[in-house]
Amino acid sequence: MNRIRAARxxxxxxxxxxxxxxxxxxxxxxxxxxxxxxxxATKRRILAALGVPWEMRSEYFPMARAVRRxxxxxxxxxxx
Numbered sequence: 540m541n542r543i544r545a546a547r548x549x550x551x552x553x554x555x556x557x558x559x560x561x562x563x564x565x566x567x568x569x570x571x572x573x574x575x576x577x578x579x580a581t582k583r584r585i586l587a588a589l590g591v592p593w594e595m596r597s598e599y600f601p602m603a604r605a606v607r608r609x610x611x612x613x614x615x616x617x618x619x
Contacts, residue, residue: 542599544572546589561588571600 547557558565561584582600
């Protein structure tokens with residue numbers, strides 16, 4: 540289960556209540572609980588509302604995966 544959802548439910552809050560307490564939209568809370576990424580400022584607001592220290596953010600928000608860029612020369616060879 541999503542850690543944000545679990546923390547919210549442990550407090551007995553609905554998505555709308557977490558949205559109100561954190562100052563973000565209910566739609567954002569829904570998207571985050573479904574696994575969407577969000578800005579650092581949004582993460583800070585949500586964690587603060589839940590009473591979770593910022594240092595624990597990686598346990599609640601998975602780290603973004605790095606994307607490997609293909610150099611232009613390799614890209615041209617691949618399309619030829």
